[in-house]
Amino acid sequence: MSDFDSSAREAIYRVIGARRDMRNFTPDPVDPGVLRRLLEAAHAGPSVGYMQPWRFIRVTDAALRGRIHAHVAEEQERTADACGERAREVQRLKLEGIRDCGELLVVALCDQRERYVLGRRTMPEMDLCSAACAIQNLWLAARAEGIGLGWVSLFEPATLAGMMGMPADAQPIAILCVGHVPAFYERPMLEAEGWDERRDLDALVFENSWEAAAS
Template sequence: MDNRAFTEADQHLLTEIMLHRRDVRGNNFLPDPVPEEVVTQILRAATLAPSVGYSQPWEFVMVENPDIRRRVVADFEAQNGKAEELFSGDRRDLYARLKLEGILEAPVNIAVFYKPADGPVLGQTSMVEVGEYSVVCAIQNMWLMARALNVGMGWVSILNPDTVKDLLNAPADNKLVGYLCLGYVRQFFDTPELERLEWDRRKPLDAVIYVDGYD
């Protein structure tokens, strides 16, 4: 329908979905399987994301093999140990207690790749990274649709992307953008977990807006 208009109730509902989206960790996933049609809805939402030059540069690998998952976890543990060393004091102690992935616990694992085009892409000639940004938009769509379907999603970023590429036999030019864990959850918290644990807090809007530059 051309020129579709949305109601105030629609706008409020979208705000509620965004407000209650959460990054779900392994200690919160349930073992219940996610129906194939629900996973398809989430993937279809990804393909509705904006992309530079309508390039749609995303590809998705469903990671079902338990051995591959265990090897991804092993890489996470190696990378997580390195990351912990970057923090000190109370912050390091808190980091060590955090559960930062749900690779084995989540019923669904999806690796999301950026596939570069063979030739020039409209709008991507000056800022080549906008192709990868398009894939991030797709992941955000997945997160919002998952939450609307009452499915939890977590983004595991503490991984060596080359290791994951090797495990999944990804083409050399493809770039891992996100490793996602999806499943039903025990609880959706009212506030983000890292805020609940006092790791950080949400920035006020006026702290991130500037007018006509940073002066």
Template sequence: MKITEDERDAVYKTIFSRRDVRGQFKPDLIPDDVLKRILTAAHHAPSVGFMQPWDFIVVKNKATKEKIKIGFESAHAESAAMFTDEKAEQYRKLKLEGILDAPLGICVTCDRNRNGPTVIGRTINSEMDLYSTVCAVQNLWLAARAENLGVGWVSIIHDSVLKDALGIPEEINIIAYLCVGYVSHFNDKPELEKLGWLPRRDIDAAIHEEKWSPK
């Protein structure tokens, strides 16, 4: 199946306009068919040995989200103490989640025992199933952007909080908790770039020819 130029351009537009959304969520509910499409896109991510180790927990209940929010607040305070004084002050002012603002959350997990202990492609690098699940997160994120939905990755939270709130078995790995919903707008640049936390690295600095070279 050949990709047309218009289709190619739409893919690049989606990639370059994807944002980590924290504060622009609207309360509008996501239609079931739209949610199913983005989860189906996630389910079609590449996976080592075709093991498809991911699962998706859809969270709509307010009480559940409030438990997750409390866990974030605790981890947020813990994280702030790790930065130097100037960065810590800036860090505390950042809005880094939309747990209660977004109409739903999606927890993406990885079952490392799916299809047994020996999996094609994971025989040498044992973490390939984790990487495969991260690919599912990226597929979900891009599909959501194509549906004009915002996504925010809540990484500042302990796994134990999510396992307790969502009844996740101990042997299941948590890869991501995502806040998902329609938004008032998408920022023209990533928020941390706009606020001067860090600049975008130049692409030429990331490209090496044949061998690693210092940049």
């Protein structure tokens, strides 16, 4: 039995389908109440062993935001070099909105490996998976609120950790640009830019063994 009527279920699927990785923002501030709801949605995410490994750092210092942006810009150039013949494509892509978004969050993992073994003994990366679930919760809640979110991964973890004053047992996994947007993209930005396209679902669903087509 579902506790949700058809309109509520439809809304969930609409939000999932309309979620976008946003890069273009307006400078309008995010209402503090909305930001709190987004963080609460993230904190309601599932976590292996109930470890709740996520930590969120809100960047409010303009100079720090500037240093983060400069570092990400350098990493985009290094990424372009690593992409070989597609280097120019990478250079022209807008891959972050750090200077423009209303809120900037850095998400980090807090290393609790010795304490939290349940669910992680053979798969220690489940703390990262748990934090990714929290970010997805935040992302979907933001879309439902009409707020854009962009996940930036172009950074050197040790460098960003140093900027944020993180302890040795913490590791940054995401820079999140959060804020109002002029409009949500009709299609994922990298798809619209011709970088790649969404795979056909039927080619990714197997039955009983690898690459055995599901009936």
